[in-house]
Amino acid sequence: MSKLYSVLRFKCPRCHKGDLFVKKNPYSFKNALQMPDRCPVCNQDFQIEPGFYIGALWTSFPIVIFIMALLSALLLIYLKMELNTFFITITAILFLLQPIIIRLGRAIWINVFVDFKEES
Numbered sequence: 001m002s003k004l005y006s007v008l009r010f011k012c013p014r015c016h017k018g019d020l021f022v023k024k025n026p027y028s029f030k031n032a033l034q035m036p037d038r039c040p041v042c043n044q045d046f047q048i049e050p051g052f053y054i055g056a057l058w059t060s061f062p063i064v065i066f067i068m069a070l071l072s073a074l075l076l077i078y079l080k081m082e083l084n085t086f087f088i089t090i091t092a093i094l095f096l097l098q099p100i101i102i103r104l105g106r107a108i109w110i111n112v113f114v115d116f117k118e119e120s
């Protein structure tokens with residue numbers, strides 16, 4: 001699963017060497033989502049077209065749903081958490097995970113359009 005590697009390591013979908021994001025740390029609040037225009041290694045275009053990453057909403061949304069489903073099962077069924085506490089907890093967790101979810105969404109999104117190629 002080469003695409004999985006690119007997504008989880010936030011690497012360029014084409015060469016798997018260049019970084020997709022300028023900052024390694026998703027919690028560096030400044031520039032957390034800044035991406036280079038092109039891959040520093042293989043020169044793959046990371047912007048593809050203006051507003052390209054608006055489409056990444058379609059890939060981040062299922063991640064959010066998945067995390068919510070997982071948390072609901074864990075907090076409500078296993079921990080028998082009260083609904084009010086549950087909503088506060090789930091909001092806080094999703095808020096904290098937001099930078100990672102957005103990065104994952106974008107990494108998946110660009111992998112839909114760009115395939116891995118060996119050195120050319």
Ligand SMILES: [Zn+2]
Binds near residue numbers: 014017
């Ligand atoms: Zn590359």
